Amino acid sequence: MAENKNVITVQDLHLYYGQLEALRGVSIDFRKNEITAVIGPSGCGKSSLLKTINRLNDLIPNVTVTGTVKLNDQDIYAPSMDAVELRKQVGMLFQQPNPFPFSIYDNVIYGLRISGEKNKQVLDEAVERSLQAAAIWDEVKDRLHENAMGLSGGQQQRICIARALATRPKVLLMDEPTSALDPISSSEIERTMLELKNDYSIVIVTRNMQQASRMSDRTAFFLQGELIEYGQTRDIFLQPQQKETEDYISGRFG
Numbered sequence: 001m002a003e004n005k006n007v008i009t010v011q012d013l014h015l016y017y018g019q020l021e022a023l024r025g026v027s028i029d030f031r032k033n034e035i036t037a038v039i040g041p042s043g044c045g046k047s048s049l050l051k052t053i054n055r056l057n058d059l060i061p062n063v064t065v066t067g068t069v070k071l072n073d074q075d076i077y078a079p080s081m082d083a084v085e086l087r088k089q090v091g092m093l094f095q096q097p098n099p100f101p102f103s104i105y106d107n108v109i110y111g112l113r114i115s116g117e118k119n120k121q122v123l124d125e126a127v128e129r130s131l132q133a134a135a136i137w138d139e140v141k142d143r144l145h146e147n148a149m150g151l152s153g154g155q156q157q158r159i160c161i162a163r164a165l166a167t168r169p170k171v172l173l174m175d176e177p178t179s180a181l182d183p184i185s186s187s188e189i190e191r192t193m194l195e196l197k198n199d200y201s202i203v204i205v206t207r208n209m210q211q212a213s214r215m216s217d218r219t220a221f222f223l224q225g226e227l228i229e230y231g232q233t234r235d236i237f238l239q240p241q242q243k244e245t246e247d248y249i250s251g252r253f254g
């Protein structure tokens with residue numbers, strides 16, 4: 001059997017906040033070891049899609065989800081799927097870096113500690129491995145027990161990446177991860193992402209068209225809760241098939 005290249009498979013996904021239909025029958029696959037950019041104007045459902053993939057929408061009252069979302073072959077909405085376990089496999093990064101007000105070390109091991117890991121050697125190794133992968137080890141290795149809130153915004157965001165990586169996720173969801181950062185910190189995060197895609201699959205929501213075009217392998221364009229066009233990033237940017245896509249990426253709306 002051919003190896004499945006998709007890490008996430010979404011089929012006919014509808015998501016309602018009360019009466020409001022925020023996702024209208026979305027079917028999309030995200031490939032392994034690729035960066036996929038999700039673009040579209042404000043309110044088109046980008047964040048809702050991301051939150052559906054690690055079931056963060058479970059926390060919002062009156063949300064209804066229909067359709068299927070699979071992580072490899074596991075249905076993430078199956079009753080047997082534990083949401084905490086899922087979020088270890090599908091990590092998420094937000095616009096504002098959100099480290100906990102603890103030490104750098106305790107931030108990184110957070111997910112391992114809540115799953116009961118107590119072995120100091122295992123935790124120490126996870127901290128070094130994750131901070132290395134998030135490209136911040138050299139900057140913080142001598143201050144692991146200082147409060148993470150004392151770091152710059154870009155450093156905090158890389159601590160959050162390390163925190164997500166510590167549980168060895170399969171997928172990283174990133175919701176505008178650089179939009180609150182200065183240009184230098186943003187390019188550090190971008191460089192980190194390009195290294196991470198060797199080992200992880202990344203889905204990034206971005207409003208920055210340059211970022212989408214230089215970082216991603218594939219791009220998905222959404223409008224009013226619908227997937228309008230999805231394909232190789234160069235095709236979406238150079239030869240969009242839909243007029244709405246062309247209008248959006250050329251800055252005519254949004």
Ligand SMILES: Nc1ncnc2c1ncn2[C@@H]1O[C@H](COP(=O)(O)OP(=O)(O)OP(=O)(O)O)[C@@H](O)[C@H]1O
Pocket residue numbers: 017020022040041042043044045046047048049060
């Ligand atoms: N918690 C919520 N309760 C009710 N409606 C919501 C909620 N979250 C999002 N919505 C609505 O769902 C629709 C899609 O919102 P979503 O945040 O997914 O869009 P987005 O494309 O990420 O927008 P933006 O680029 O502005 O962040 C919008 O109409 C929004 O107002």
